[in-house]
Amino acid sequence: MAWLLLLAPLVSAFLVWVAFRRHPRASQAVSITASLITFLTAIGIALGKIEAPASLAWIDLPGLRVEIGMTLDSLARLMLLMVTGVAFLIHVYSLGYMAEDPGRGRFFGELSLFLASMIGIIVSTNFIMMYIFWELVGVSSYLLIGFWFEKNSAADAARKAFLANRVGDFGFLLGILTFWATCGTVAFDPAAARGLAGNSLAPIAALLLFCGCIGKSAQIPLHVWLPDAMEGPTPVSALIHAATMVAAGVYMLCRIFFVLELSPEALSVIAWTGGITALVAALIATQQNDIKRVLAYSTMSQLGYMVLAVGCAGTTAAMFHLTTHGFFKALLFMGAGSVLHALHHEQDIWRMGGVGRKMPLTFATFGIGAAALAGIPGLSGFFSKEDILQTAAQSKPALFWIAALTAALTAFYMTRITLVAFLGKPRTEVATHAKESPLVMGIPLIILAGLAIVAGYPFFGILHYLGAQESAEKSLLVPAASLTAVILGLTAGAVGYGRATRERIVIPLLERKFYFDEIYDWTILKLQEEAARLLAWIDQWIIGFFLVRGGAFLVSLGGEMLRLLQAGNLREYAFFFALGAGGILLLLFGH
Amino acid sequence: MGTVTLGHYLVLSGLLFAIGLAGVIIRRDLLIMYMCLEIMLNAANLSLVAFSRFSQQIRGQVLVFFVITVAAVEVAVGLALLVSLYRMKRTTKAEEITALKF
Structure with missing residues (x-):
């Protein structure tokens, strides 16, 4: 039964994608039914009527066991209730808000996908499963922020969100690998995490895992995507900001707190990042004129x-x-x-x-x-x-x-x-x-x-x-x-x-939002440009000119020089022939 | 005067070979170069016969017959080429025949 949580929105997303993209009514009905089913399932779980199903072994290798399962502890149950409830309301609201949009068939399918990915994060029992749904959240946010992709600003905002998240996710993945390497498991298992205690890798692992949260939950310095994500339709903003995306980062921190608490240094870094983000964002919000941007900050x-x-x-x-x-x-x-x-x-x-x-x-x-x-x-x-x-x-x-x-x-x-x-x-x-x-x-x-x-x-x-x-x-x-x-x-x-x-x-x-975007334009983009230019230079001159064309030049130069001997003079040939024959004789019988 | 030894024959053969080679390298006329080639071949023949004679073996002389035969064939083909070349180019000078030069 509990699998309905994941299956309903996934099936809905799939159905919309293959069949109902051009049929808004059907797509709306499927998507809203799916979100209602997940909400009811979440209520059932919260009331204790629905038990967590047995985990399915997905990858079972020596040293790496990845399961697809469900954690339904109080943390997950609360989160499930909140996410599915809010998401259901947002689905209903979208009926009205998107009523005139020609692309709303696609919209509802993408909402379902978003919901499915978020639920996956909430119920995941191990890092790998979480990471998969984590990335799915990234993909579906990309789709939804760029929903009006014919607008350049929306397409740019979607790309920006995806890339900023990728940066954070990279750290998250490294953190998962560090955890796996030191603890030998990828499960959310506080007992296994004791392998990290006192290990000098503990703060590193904790901070790398935190990187994922920096990206998803829009903490400084990877927050730049969040205000731009306002380019998406407003229900999407509501979904991203309230239920699905940014909540994932904080939820993840709570879920993996057993790793974080091993390292007080990492905890202080996390606390200060949060504090500074809170203050800076509030300062920026006081001077924005776009109502959605104020809310974003x-x-x-x-x-x-x-x-x-x-x-x-x-x-x-x-x-x-x-x-x-x-x-x-x-x-x-x-x-x-x-x-x-x-x-x-x-x-x-x-x-x-x-x-x-x-x-x-x-x-x-x-x-x-x-x-x-x-x-x-x-x-x-x-x-x-x-x-x-x-x-x-x-x-x-x-x-x-x-x-x-x-x-x-x-x-x-x-x-x-x-x-x-x-x-x-x-x-x-x-x-x-x-x-x-x-x-x-x-x-x-x-x-x-x-x-x-x-x-x-x-x-x-x-x-x-x-x-x-x-x-x-x-x-x-x-x-x-x-x-x-x-x-x-x-x-x-x-x-x-x-x-x-x-x-x-x-x-x-x-x-101007503390000039974050401008600073990134100037530093990161410039650096990247310079690095690209350097690489282009190496490619053009060292590899292209020196190695490739240089090698060809050497060979053809040799050919040109040997050609000088082939002057077409018969007597010359005879002379060199005799010289060569004499040389060989000398070599053979000279001693 | 002592008897004629193998050394004498070999020196004569070497001289003939050198004269022939010098002729091939120095002379410009294809016909003369041809004749010099023949001298070189016969220098080789001379040494073969001399070796054969002094080592009491017939094999060397058999080889000489082969060389003479091949030389005759070569002369026939070579002279035919020369004649037709002369008909075409009106010359037998080596440095003027450069059709295959790049």
Whole structure:
């Protein structure tokens, strides 16, 4: 039964690919049924009605045993519920959002593939299986980000996402090989990992594995693909940001925490990477004008939080935030998508304004999502962020202050985009004619808004599910600091953008995203270009000229020189012949 | 005056061979070169006969008959070539016959 989780979306993707690409209705029906089946299966698993199936041996060699199996521990069950639930809502929402797109048959097939790959990551029992689905996530994100491939920017963004991920995946693969080489198994087996304990390879293996997370979960320095991935259709952004792709990195860290915890040095690197990513992304988000880009950077920032939590050994906090974030980020993206749908894909918040009055449902749900993300008390984001801050305060106080600053910035930029986009007067023609989106888009929004409110409360039981113990000593500093941060951020946002009709403060450094893209253009691309030029030179001159043509030249030179002897003079031939014969005689009888 | 020894014959044969070779190398006329070739062949014949005589074996002389036969055939073919070459080119000078030169 549990195999349905993987098989349903895979079969759906296959069916759509071979048969229904040009039949949107059939494709929608197949894909949504598949995602509903996976969701129901996930519920069944969570309730304990469905057991994990026996593993199938896939590769069984001496020293390498790879199984295709399912891990269904509490970590996986929670993740399954969240991913399949959000994915199902996104499928439904896509019905409305993609209603007019001629390519939507293909779209739903690719969604199914994406879902299947993500579920594969969640249930995998060993590194190899995870790596396979890991790469499948990469492929399907490539397909979906580049869904509107006739737009150059979308095709470029898809390529960028794929390549940035490849860089990280390369490290991940090396990490897997290191683990296998030292522990002799590829299974997620904490007992086997003891072979690494005290080994100098432990931090290296941990950091290499972390590389995979840097790529997938968009941590600095491989984050550049995430904002560009906004080129894909909005449901895809919601899926990538909430349920499938970026969550995979954090989930993977939690899954392999038994390796990471062997090396405190690696944990600190991870924590600092997360902290810096959270802060930098929040700073960039304050100056973006594209509503989806702001959300993209906010995702990056929240992922930074989760990675930070993992680095502080707080996997429970990380998973908690991952889950609540999944709900409200999907909500935010779908709310933004609803606005874009009404405004004919106008993404600049300065060209919106007053949308809130025309689209009350979208406004209300988006507002709840934004409040949850900002960490306003009473909503899910508050609880999970609190947990992470608490973890950070206990193990790495410096990072706690960074995280608190990030929380203030988060409240600030979420206030900014909400106020600018939804309140005030309409600033463009399209904004005046905005209409509320259809119900098929509205209902998922309402459900997610509900989840975004309640998911954090103890009665919802995420933390309990993860098996968290109530820690006795909770410093009061943390709630105080985070509340102050949120209030500061909200006030600054409200004061700064309450009645703004255009940007008041322009900070080029932040607006240009810390010049990451430019720096990459200059360094990596230049370096590559120089290296390519050097290789071209070697190819042209050393190999082409010197070896190939040089060899030919030597032979033909020899020929030319010998030709001089063949002058056509008979007497000369006779002379050389006699000389040669004399020489041979001398050689034979000379002694 | 002592008796004529094998050494005498061999020296004479060597001289004849050298004269023939010099003729082939130095002279320009194909006809003369031909005659010099014949001298070289006969120098070889002379030494063969001398060896045969002094070692009391008949084999050397048998070989001489072969050489004479082959030389006769060669002269026939060579002279025929020369005549037809002369008809075509109106010359028998070696350096003017360069049709095969690259």
